[in-house]
Amino acid sequence: MRDERAAATTLGYALNLTVATILISGLLVAGGGLVSNEREQSVRTELRVVGQQLSGDVGAADRLARSTSGSPVTVEVTRRLPDEIVGLQYRIAVEWNGGDPHLELSTNDPDVTVRVEVESETTLATNEVQGGTVRVVYDAANDRLEVTDD
């Protein structure tokens, strides 16, 4: 009886192995997708946190810059942002947008962009900086705030 089913047994094995492989690789793909999803979520959250902190610093520098009307004032606020987000390099773009200032933080891979609003009455210089230590400097000659790398 067993010998007769020899051909079917081999097929059975092949089927067993194939199904098992498919199931296990399906599990691995799902696991990989979970990691990738989590990574993107983490990147998004971290960029948002970094953006909010920098936005707070720009608002604070703006308040300091406006604290004395007329007389010369020097303001420099330094912030040590993390060099990398989830092991990725990130960029911060400062946009003035004619009175609606905001920050745009982005990474390349995964492609995530986060936009954070900024409260500032002083004009912001449109600029793009790498992540890491960042300084917000008041440029008295042009009456504007500049975000620069260190």
Next chain:
Amino acid sequence: MADVTGRDGDDRHTTDRSTADRAQMFLIGGLALALVLVVLVPVLNSAIYTENLATRGSSGAGVATTFQVRADVQRGVSDVVQQSNRKYAAYADQLAAVRAEVPVLEALYMRYDASDGRMLSLRYVTGSDEPGTRIHQDAVDDFRADADGNSTDDPTWTLVEQTPVVRNFRLAIPNRTTLAGTKTDAFRIVFDRDPATTGDERTVFLYNDGGATVVAVDGPGGSLGECRDATGAGTAVDVTAATVEGERCPALEFLDDVPSDFDVRYERGGNATGTYEVTVKRGGSTSVPSSPYASGNPDANDAVYGLTVHLYVRSSDITYQTDIRVAPGEADA
């Protein structure tokens, strides 16, 4: 012995082989999944780090402290100016005393701020001193003075002519029954831009309306409002701070609107009794008449009206440098 392995003797090998095959798949699959999950760990770790970063105090606290330091410095130097004005009679001595005190203040603030990790430097900006005159009546008396030098007090007299700005203008009426009963008879303080023309003055009336002191203000366009005070027996009025007996009086917030270089004049000075003081700035065209103050009550002394100091604050996060103008008791200082 009975065979309790539960396997047929014939296909033992086949069973072993297939069991070994299935175990391998699970093993490899399990290992690969474990690897995937291990890769997830640094990602989640990074997320935890960021959440922690989010809860750390941002430099917003540093900014609030910087503003506090600035306010403290302004307050400290204000106090020094006021003390020097009272301690010395000659303007040169007063200014020298303030300048000598600024480094002392700087050392005091530095010691205090060093414990917060903040360094500061404070220095007087040379040439920024503003000479002024402090006019004050310290003994309770009526508000008249001898303006024309004929040894009798006049109810209408000018305190100062063409001053750009005044500060610390305070009056204290200990007994409101000494005030007139109606607005027409009321003692008034007139801020007059051009004495030759009428209608451009701002006038502060002080009178007693049935047990309540009324502080009424009239401007070129009509009445600017009034404030009443019925507490106690007397009233304290601070014109530059715009308060009556400590309560805010919006009607008195007119000093900012008075165009520069104005006269300050008392009219019907006999209808008020009390003490007062005012510090006026001596501008290019200011003149302080000498005869009202010849008797010593009221008195007019030199005083430092204001000056500018330069503040530099530095901490690990913030560098801040600015000039601060100090004029204690000025309406917008």
